[in-house]
Structures are given as C-alpha cells and as structure tokens.
Amino acid sequence: MAEFVGKKRNKYYLGRKPVVVVADPEMLRQVMVKDFSSFPNRMSLRFITKPMSDCLLMLRNERWKRVRSILTPAFSASKMKEMVPLINTATDALIKNLDAFAESAEAFNIHKCFGCFTMDVVASVAFGTQVDSQNNCDDPFVRHAQLFFSFTFFRPIMLFFAAFPSLAAPLVGIIPNKKRDNMNHFFIRTIQKIIKQREEQPPEQRRRDFLQLMLDARTSDESVSIEHFDTAHPVGEAHNRSEQNQDNQVGPQERPQMKMITEDEIVGQAFVFLVAGYETSSNTLAFACYLLAINPECQRELQKEVDHFFTRHESPDYTNVQELKYLDMVISETLRLYPPGFRFAREIERDCVVNGQSFPKGATFEIPAGFLHRDPEHWPDPDKFIPERFTPEAKASRHPFVYIPFGAGPRNCVGMRLAQLEMKMALVRLFRRFNLLACTETKVPLELKSSSTLGPKNGVFVKIERRHWDESQVNSPSED
Numbered sequence: 001m002a003e004f005v006g007k008k009r010n011k012y013y014l015g016r017k018p019v020v021v022v023a024d025p026e027m028l029r030q031v032m033v034k035d036f037s038s039f040p041n042r043m044s045l046r047f048i049t050k051p052m053s054d055c056l057l058m059l060r061n062e063r064w065k066r067v068r069s070i071l072t073p074a075f076s077a078s079k080m081k082e083m084v085p086l087i088n089t090a091t092d093a094l095i096k097n098l099d100a101f102a103e104s105a106e107a108f109n110i111h112k113c114f115g116c117f118t119m120d121v122v123a124s125v126a127f128g129t130q131v132d133s134q135n136n137c138d139d140p141f142v143r144h145a146q147l148f149f150s151f152t153f154f155r156p157i158m159l160f161f162a163a164f165p166s167l168a169a170p171l172v173g174i175i176p177n178k179k180r181d182n183m184n185h186f187f188i189r190t191i192q193k194i195i196k197q198r199e200e201q202p203p204e205q206r207r208r209d210f211l212q213l214m215l216d217a218r219t220s221d222e223s224v225s226i227e228h229f230d231t232a233h234p235v236g237e238a239h240n241r242s243e244q245n246q247d248n249q250v251g252p253q254e255r256p257q258m259k260m261i262t263e264d265e266i267v268g269q270a271f272v273f274l275v276a277g278y279e280t281s282s283n284t285l286a287f288a289c290y291l292l293a294i295n296p297e298c299q300r301e302l303q304k305e306v307d308h309f310f311t312r313h314e315s316p317d318y319t320n321v322q323e324l325k326y327l328d329m330v331i332s333e334t335l336r337l338y339p340p341g342f343r344f345a346r347e348i349e350r351d352c353v354v355n356g357q358s359f360p361k362g363a364t365f366e367i368p369a370g371f372l373h374r375d376p377e378h379w380p381d382p383d384k385f386i387p388e389r390f391t392p393e394a395k396a397s398r399h400p401f402v403y404i405p406f407g408a409g410p411r412n413c414v415g416m417r418l419a420q421l422e423m424k425m426a427l428v429r430l431f432r433r434f435n436l437l438a439c440t441e442t443k444v445p446l447e448l449k450s451s452s453t454l455g456p457k458n459g460v461f462v463k464i465e466r467r468h469w470d471e472s473q474v475n476s477p478s479e480d
C-alpha cells in the first residue's frame with residue numbers, strides 16, 4: 001500500500017484512471033458526507049452481468065437512490081427483530097457443529113464453520129431457503145454460492161478490466177462463460193420461483209424474511225429520503241413515514257423517491273446479501289475468535305459479561321444484545337484491526353475542489369479504511385488488540401472518520417445492523433458454552449488475503465472446549 005506522509009494523500013494509476021488515495025479524515029468527511037451529491041457513486045464496472053449489475057453496491061445515481069430508499073426501511077430496528085428467529089435457527093446448527101469439535105478436542109478451522117453459519121443466514125434471510133451448509137455441502141444453493149466466490153469480481157484480472165473498461169466490455173460479450181451464466185440463472189430462477197409461491201400464498205402464511213420485506217415494499221408506503229440513508233446515525237427511523245409521523249412535512253429536496261422496484265432489482269438485492277454480507281460477516285467472526293483465542297484475558301472478560309447476560313435473558317434478541325457493551329467493543333476492535341472492507345471508492349463526477357485541493361473529473365477517490373485504522377497518529381500501539389479503545393469516552397475523543405469499517409454517509413453499509421445482530425447472536429451463544437484456545441496450529445500472526453475482502457488466508461485454526469460450569473449458577477450454559 002502507498003505510504004502516507006504529510007498531507008495524507010497519494011496517487012496511482014489503475015490503467016489510465018488516476019486514483020487518489022485520501023487518508024485525511026476531514027477530507028473524507030467532506031467527500032463522503034458534506035459534498036456527497038458530488039460523489040454519489042463507486043467505481044463503475046461496465047462489464048458485470050445480472051443479477052450483480054442490479055445490486056445496490058453497483059447501482060448509480062437516481063437508480064441507486066430509488067432502490068436504497070426502498071431498501072433502507074427493510075433494515076430498520078423493527079424489521080431486524082423479525083430476523084431473530086431465522087438467525088437463531090442458523091446459530092443452533094453452528095453450536096451443534098462446534099460441539100462436535102469440542103468432543104474431538106482436535107484443532108479445527110473455525111473460519112469454515114462461520115462460513116457455513118453466514119451462508120445459512122443469507123439463504124434463510126434473503127433467499128427464503130433453509131439450508132444446513134455444514135452438513136449438506138451438496139445443497140444446490142451452497143454449491144452455486146461457492147461457485148460465485150470462485151470468480152469474485154475483485155480478482156486481479158477483474159481489476160484489469162476495471163482499469164480498461166472499454167477493452168473489457170466487448171471481451172466480456174464474446175467470451176462464453178457457461179459456469180457464470182449457470183450460476184446467475186440459478187439465483188434468478190430461485191428467487192422467481194419463491195416470488196411466485198409467495199404470491200399464491202395468503203399473506204399471513206408467507207415466511208417473514210428479507211425477501212418478503214422487499215416484496216411488501218412494492219406496495220407499502222415506507223421509504224426514506226436520502227438524509228436518512230446513513231445507518232450509523234439512525235435518525236431515519238424517526239422519519240420513517242409510515243412508522244412514525246405521517247404528517248411530517250418534507251421539503252421538495254427531502255421527498256422520498258418514487259416507489260417502484262422491479263423483479264430484476266429484487267433478485268439483485270437478494271444477491272447483495274451474498275456479495276456484501278457473506279464473506280464480510282464470516283471473516284469478522286473468524287477474526288474475533290482468533291483475537292479472543294490469543295488474548296485469553298479479554299475472552300474471560302467477555303465470558304463474565306455473557307454469563308451475567310444469561311442470568312437476565314433466556315436467549316439473545318435484537319433489543320437485549322444492545323446490553324452487551326464489552327462484546328460491542330470486542331467487535332469494534334476486531335473491525336479496526338481487520339476491516340473486511342479495507343478500501344472502497346467514490347468516483348469524481350466533475351472537476352472539483354475539496355479542502356482547497358483540485359481534482360479532475362474521471363479520477364477516483366480511494367478510501368483506505370485499513371490504513372486509517374492503524375494510523376499511529378490516532379491509535380497508540382496500533383497493532384495491539386485493546387477493546388477499551390471503544391468506550392464511549394475514548395470514541396468521543398477521536399475524529400470519527402479515522403474508524404470507518406462500514407463506510408460513512410448515505411452510501412455506507414446498509415446491512416450494518418443485520419451484520420452486528422448476526423455476529424452478536426452467534427458470539428454470545430458461543431462464549432456462553434465454550435472456551436476457545438490457541439494451539440500449535442494457530443498461526444500468529446495470522447496470514448491474510450485481500451483479493452476481494454480482507455480475510456484469513458488459510459483459515460483460523462483453534463481448539464474449542466465445553467466450559468466447566470458451577471452448578472450453583474442460576475442458568476446453566478447447557479443449550480440442550
């Protein structure tokens with residue numbers, strides 16, 4: 001990665017495209033929030049095909065705004081509560097699988113277990129399909145999803161295409177890619193079949209999942225204006241018109257986008273869970289477990305909090321996981337050290353001046369989250385795992401744009417709440433029942449890969465054991 005000195009700005013060329021790497025937090029605030037309307041898009045990849053081309057990550061300008069305004073309410077707190085039973089079912093399978101590894105007492109790759117867990121969540125929440133990917137790798141959904149990641153579009157060859165789009169576009173048209181087409185058709189057909197089934201069912205019998213929320217969105221009057229897209233600052237909910245104040249007057253510039261989402265777009269948004277939600281969440285879970293295995297004192301601190309939690313609650317849900325302050329700090333610190341979205345971009349649509357510096361139309365801003373998260377100017381001992389960096393006081397004392405694991409502004413991660421819910425529900429149950437142990441197979445430091453998301457290169461190997469439990473405890477950790 002480029003080295004930043006002085007002005008915290010650097011430049012390189014991706015083919016003929018200038019890319020300006022900006023690591024100055026104030027300048028990032030300007031690009032991502034204050035002047036958002038000048039930088040609403042990521043880098044365009046013209047050669048991608050459906051359903052990828054219809055997914056929110058890729059959409060641009062007015063089409064992005066319309067789909068995001070429809071999609072944002074589907075990630076509201078009240079909608080996340082409806083996802084809890086689905087996530088709980090996937091967590092049951094995870095705990096069962098971990099039990100088998102505890103029994104064997106052998107080192108195993110916990111990253112793989114989390115891959116299966118998040119795959120089960122994606123299938124259930126976004127595709128209305130129940131799978132048990134750990135025990136049934138032959139399930140067609142699991143096979144096709146794995147195929148997708150075998151040609152992820154961030155591979156070096158795809159970066160080459162991004163750099164020379166005019167060269168890539170005709171090539172993509174003529175290179176037959178039967179596997180890719182099969183995979184795309186599989187996902188399109190799966191969703192189309194479910195949409196048809198749901199339409200034939202009476203409303204009260206329809207499964208409550210994200211797909212249904214999107215189908216309902218076609219006829220509901222819930223949508224939010226761009227001011228409320230930022231999931232990290234959820235003022236949006238207070239302005240969610242159908243949940244709150246129907247009389248709330250909005251000015252013309254705030255008016256929600258016209259509602260309409262096509263069937264292709266619904267397929268594209270289900271697909272986004274796979275593209276944006278699968279690897280990011282499973283990598284974070286694996287990184288957190290790696291860090292807790294090699295920092296046993298932090299693991300004990302977390303278990304203390306978790307045990308106390310279970311004296312008050314039977315099982316985790318959307319509301320009660322908010323009480324787990326230390327777990328929240330552990331996840332935040334994990335995402336600081338290992339942000340799966342370690343860099344992202346904004347296109348420069350027209351010649352512009354940001355913080356007194358000029359940038360040409362056609363160039364791209366690159367936002368190096370991974371670099372910012374370890375900048376010693378903001379993080380003393382940057383390579384150390386210290387969850388206490390995320391107490392409310394510590395957070396208030398830092399510039400907010402030196403920590404951006406979910407991006408920032410209206411184009412930030414729309415799935416942030418779902419990701420946090422899913423990770424917390426898995427970890428609270430895991431640490432209630434098990435201890436994680438570093439062993440000779442645990443690679444320290446961890447080897448990383450950064451081809452698409454930042455992830456462990458060769459998995460995370462640990463041992464796991466059932467916790468010994470004092471019989472006098474109010475609630476035993478037994479999940480049986």
Ligand code: HEM
Nearest residue numbers: 056057276277280281341405406407408411412413415419
């Ligand atoms: C730990 C888990 C996750 C991390 C670290 C993460 C991180 C990110 C980052 C860095 C971005 C780019 C933000 C920007 O450009 O400002 C992003 C965008 C996005 N993420 Fe996530 N993400 C996670 C989980 C999820 C999940 C579970 C979903 C489920 C749908 C999701 C859906 C999206 C979408 C749709 C976008 C594009 C938003 C838009 O362009 O409007 N993410 N995410």
